[in-house]
Amino acid sequence: MIFRLLTILTLAPVFCLSACGPKPDNTAASASEPDAAGKVVADAVALPRTPSPDGARVFFISPADGDTVSNPIHIEFGIEGMSVVKAGDKQPDSGHHHLLIDTAVPDPGAPVPADAHHVHFGDGSTATDITLDPGQRTLRLLLADYLHIPHDPPVVSDPITITVE
Numbered sequence: 001m002i003f004r005l006l007t008i009l010t011l012a013p014v015f016c017l018s019a020c021g022p023k024p025d026n027t028a029a030s031a032s033e034p035d036a037a038g039k040v041v042a043d044a045v046a047l048p049r050t051p052s053p054d055g056a057r058v059f060f061i062s063p064a065d066g067d068t069v070s071n072p073i074h075i076e077f078g079i080e081g082m083s084v085v086k087a088g089d090k091q092p093d094s095g096h097h098h099l100l101i102d103t104a105v106p107d108p109g110a111p112v113p114a115d116a117h118h119v120h121f122g123d124g125s126t127a128t129d130i131t132l133d134p135g136q137r138t139l140r141l142l143l144a145d146y147l148h149i150p151h152d153p154p155v156v157s158d159p160i161t162i163t164v165e
Contacts, residue, residue: 052151053093056081058141065160072129087122088146095143097121111148132164
């Protein structure tokens with residue numbers, strides 16, 4: 001009984017105060033309302049983008065475009081005009097590599113996804129040995145800042161296509 005009374009006395013002011021607030025704008029979907037497809041819509045949040053210096057670029061040292069390779073594949077990353085640091089290390093003109101495998105460049109205004117198509121090298125690595133399924137594979141490098149967000153403008157390599165035997 002005392003617990004019920006305390007609960008009512010605690011929640012009553014919250015409900016009264018929330019009723020006194022401004023009425024929501026019903027002209028746009030809110031984070032709690034589903035869109036036409038039934039998915040909950042989240043309000044867009046602009047994440048900070050770190051500027052990249054003019055002329056900065058990333059590229060593959062190896063393998064080369066058109067190479068035929070076998071597993072494990074040794075991949076070396078090159079960079080010019082910036083430095084490689086660990087994720088979370090906020091240094092000017094720096095970032096860490098992401099290897100994109102058989103996928104397009106992700107949204108530059110959001111952190112790079114972490115999945116089988118977006119391999120993160122937040123430890124500051126500039127080379128790796130990976131195993132890929134046989135067949136043609138398209139690879140691309142993307143540099144991201146200390147928050148895993150691509151720079152502005154993005155520092156991204158030209159794609160290379162390799163054949164894995």
